[in-house]
Amino acid sequence: MVCANVLSLFYAYGRGQELNRTYQWVNEVLFHRAYLDGTRYYATPECFLFSLSRLIGCSDNWELHKHLKPLLTDRIQERIGVSGDSLALAMRILACKSMGIRDEVDLNALLALQCDDGGWEVCWIYKYGSSGIKIGNRSLTTAFAINAIIAMEQ
Numbered sequence: 001m002v003c004a005n006v007l008s009l010f011y012a013y014g015r016g017q018e019l020n021r022t023y024q025w026v027n028e029v030l031f032h033r034a035y036l037d038g039t040r041y042y043a044t045p046e047c048f049l050f051s052l053s054r055l056i057g058c059s060d061n062w063e064l065h066k067h068l069k070p071l072l073t074d075r076i077q078e079r080i081g082v083s084g085d086s087l088a089l090a091m092r093i094l095a096c097k098s099m100g101i102r103d104e105v106d107l108n109a110l111l112a113l114q115c116d117d118g119g120w121e122v123c124w125i126y127k128y129g130s131s132g133i134k135i136g137n138r139s140l141t142t143a144f145a146i147n148a149i150i151a152m153e154q
Contacts, residue, residue: 004051011059087123
């Protein structure tokens, strides 16, 4: 996810060509589905896919759209309906939306996880690699869920 976020910054400012090796690595991870078990720092595949969808969204680079977008679209569609926590579902819905895919299946699953107070339970977005200590925030999960619901209404 970190590499995809760095790529997003560079591509947003027209400097993506400076990170060709990073782009190639991210593309290989996507192609070979090496993200499916999460990473040392991120527990879910959706973190990776969501970050790549942001990369596509922030860049008008035609090569990126020509080569990465079709593969990313396929990989995101493969995840529709796969079980996940609220944060993973929200990230998946948002990634789908950015690729032009309507994801009612995961929206229904996300809505079913809403708590009585209107929020969603804490979900883990990050983990320390060496200790495995997990970091999450109920507000972050709720914010992603609300953004996913709003995105589906548009």
